[in-house]
Amino acid sequence: MKEWFDSLALRERFIVSLGAIGAVLIVVWGFVWVPLHDRTLELRDAVDDKAQLILDLGRAAGLAGSPGDDSSSTAGGQSLVVLVDETARPQGLAAHFTRTRPDGADAISVSFTEAPFHVLLAWLVELEQDHGITVDSASFTEAREAGLVNGQVFLRRI
Secondary structure (H helix, E strand, C coil): CHHHHHHCCHHHHHHHHHHHHHHHHHHHHHHHHHHHHHHHHHHHHHHHHHHHHHHHHHHHHHHHCCCCCCCCCCCCCCCHHHHHHHHHCCCCCHHHEEEEEECCCCEEEEEEEEEEHHHHHHHHHHHHHHHCEEEEEEEEEECCCCCEEEEEEEEEEC
16 A cells, blocks of 8 residues: 555545545544534433422422421522523523522522623513522623623522
8 A cells, every 4th residue: 555655646645635634524524423412412411301300309208398397498498599591591501500509408509601791681680670689799700792790699588
């Protein structure tokens, strides 16, 4: 094979080399990249389904808890995790959440990426006005597109 390649003219070697590189790229793309990308999307959907199941189980546990147990429920019967999720989903913010971490019964840390800033602010105002949840601290950095932010907010029930 090497002898054959060496016997080719310079122009022919260049064309054969480009063809070989193109073939390798096509094989890598078709047999490695596309399956990995498709599997990643499937796994993301599965994680979203499992997260929703956990929230549903949390709601069920909050409704079934004893009336005097304040550790998992609010006065309205909802945990802070569930309340944050239920108020963020209609506005499309839940898709931008990368992590929600409860900090006791009355606080939660929410991390997000590429969230629309105006929608995020409206959601935080709604949490304070309608549900008595305030922002303890927040940090934002601008994302690649104008109007989108990355960051984290620490919410606390009043």
